[in-house]
Amino acid sequence: MSEQPTSIYGGQAVIEGVMFAGKHVHVTAVRRKDQQITFFEVPKKPQNFLRKIKKIPFIRGIVGIVESAAKGSQHLTYSAEAYAEDEPESGEAKQAKKEKEKWNLTMILGVALVGVLSFVVGKLIFTLVPTFLETLIFGHTFENKIVHNLLEGVIKIILLLCYLWFISQTPIIKRLFQYHGAEHKVISAFEAGSELTVEKVQKFSRLHYRCGSSFIIFTVIVGVIIYSFFDWNTLGERIIQRILLLPVVLGVSFEVLKWTNALRDIPVLKWLGAPGLWLQLLTTKEPNDDQVAVSIASFNRMRELDQQVSPS
Template sequence: MPYFRHGWDDTMTESKKMAYGGQAIVEGVMFAGKTTTVSAIRRNNGEIEYYEVKKKSIPILRSLKKIFIIRGIAGLIEASSVGMKHLNYASDRYDVNPEDDETAPVEKASSSKWGMILGTAVVGVTSFLFGNFIFTVLPAVAAGGFTPIFPGHVAQNLLEGFFKLILLFLYIYLISLTPMVKRLFQYHGAEHKVINTYEAGVPLTVQNVQRHSRLHYRCGSSFILFTVIVGVLIYLMVPFDSLAERIVHRLALIPVVLGVSYEVLQGTNKVRNIPVLKWLGLPGLGLQLLTTKPPKNDQVEVAILSFEKLLAEEKHSAEPIDHNAV
């Protein structure tokens, strides 16, 4: 899931802490900062292994991320590129016997080429768009079948949104039954707990982290849910005369829905500390009850080590270079 957490969080202290983001990976957690992304995984022998990737500045993405609504799509591309690299790394390494390390070398992040960066971005975005295609076409067809019972533009859009929610919840529930995804969701919960602990200004210990919530307003799960809600509202403004026209409109508007949903996600995060408005983010938090699971202490430990490694790397990158040093 896209993490969408870069930038300064105005809802925190006056010093404006960096709004770090992350995602769960196979047997570990990845965290992203301003200049670096770091993941930590627990190998099958219990050892912790780190993987670091310095962020590559792509001029066109940097420019697009300054444009309202479009910046959400640009952020999705960037998050997919980075996330896929860490996910592939974890998948390849977590169950490799340490004795086989010499025969199974890992490519260093510093040697990554533009082709690999763009390739992983394409794979990630394509997968995401394919998922959106399925979650767009099937509900539209299903709702169209109930036209005799629920005629009218408004009724059809609401029914389509209802089918999307059912499909989304059913999909997440079914995949959560598999052991691998269940552990992935536990690491997802550990990631959120670490972020919440850090943003609360509490020392990062296993005990402190476990006391904090596994839900977070900026989570990519909330973003996915918002695409359904925002989609219903946007589709209400686009009339259609046939099922084919309806599907074409839905597919063509996917970028718009994604961009607006990103802005809604950011908006709910900014008002999360305002009692009257914090309820706006509750639907997304509700979905996270499915996409996160209570983590075990050893999983929290991995998440803490990953985040502390990121903080150390970010601090090192921010230190001025002493040109007089010998």
């Protein structure tokens, strides 16, 4: 067993790889077609202003989401380009190139919606569409706004589950979800003080309390509660209200996620994080040993570079 860790790390699954964010650097490891593992390393630039803001409760969550989206897109692009380079060309080179570019664009957009970028774009979509549908279906059925909010939340969850299930049927997303599971296993193993070998890491759960998937489901639950404090009369007012309250919902949801993670070792209170873990049954898949090896390589490289900047 290694010494008990004191640092909290996060990561992101990318195409055929995993990205981990350290204190001083972001590192992505990708498995290439020749089975070699290549790395993409991006040092963090000191930003004192952002560092101070990220200490403010409720605001730090929004700042973190925007920052993660910017960083995540860099690493997602790298993995997509590496994937494209490894794809063999067909006989008609020109046509193949066009098709490949079209496929890569579709692939990147699809992955982005279920990755960190979904917090910016996907959350807005999954906020406004359910609002419109609930008003369309139940708008004139009754007056109780709290019930309307609850039904809106139910529609959001149904749409989210259907969307995740649908995209998980595609091979590329299924493998992405396997790397997502590998990322969680490595973090859990590290937090437990376990040695980071494929055999030992595989024994840990692919589910983790501090996950973006958990954050998504918490935004639905928190949104239902926050919306209940505000009144609306028309669909237009309701939509504008949802847009204006979105930063509040995101900020509070981030704090709830941190809270449930802090309470996960308390027998009764650990069930507060259960909804997020249930959603991860869709957004993660059991990884194979090669995928876990990539995740370990990414994590170890990130830790190595962090140690070079600030040795303990």
